[in-house]
Amino acid sequence: MRTIGMSFLPDVKVPCEACRGARFNPETLAVTWRGKSIGDVLQMEVDEAVEFFATMQNISHPLQLLRDVGLGYLTLGQPSPTLSGGEAQRIKLVTELSKVRDDITRRGQKAPHTLYVLDEPTVGLHMADVEKLIRVLHRLVDGGHSVVVIEHDLDVVAEADWIIDLGPDGGSAGGKVVAAAPPEDVVRLGTHTGKVLQPVLERA
DSSP states (O other): OEEEEETTEEEEEEOOTTTTTSSSOHHHHTOOBTTBOHHHHHTSBHHHHHHHTTTOHHHHHHHHHHHHTTOTTSBTTOOGGGSOHHHHHHHHHHHHHHHHHHHHHHHSSOOOOOEEEEEOTTTTOOHHHHHHHHHHHHHHHHTTOEEEEEOOOHHHHHTOSSEEEEESSSGGGOOEEEEEEOHHHHHHHTOHHHHHHHHHHHHO
């Protein structure tokens, strides 16, 4: 894209006249694999790319992880400044999951213990994608890692091994640890979180 300065008006972005927004010169775009150029590949959504690269494990595995954390709708060439904070966190999570797999593949042993701290990674996620993210977080814990999640989504809270509940109320009336226990014990303590968490645990 080319940026045209408009003096006192916001800048305008228009496709490059040479490549029409495809990012590469005609000689590069003339090279195709399975009927697609690099420009076509960068316009693919992750969901489509998983199938397209299914036979290439080194490419399909991280793409599948992106799908697992609910990012199947992103295009491969999407500029990073257009990502939300939650999307950027989940991409970093996928990067870490890929490293864990690479370490195991290279050394034939468990990757070193890592502490992951995530700040509301479910923001903007559909309920089905929240479930996928929960499975990914369990995968990290099952691999011997520690995951600390700051979260308001009750489905995620209900899956925690340990909850640190701050209260007793919000704003200036909060900020104290009112419970530090497994989800079932937080329910028994009757904190605000425990009360709203109870029906979620009963449903599980």
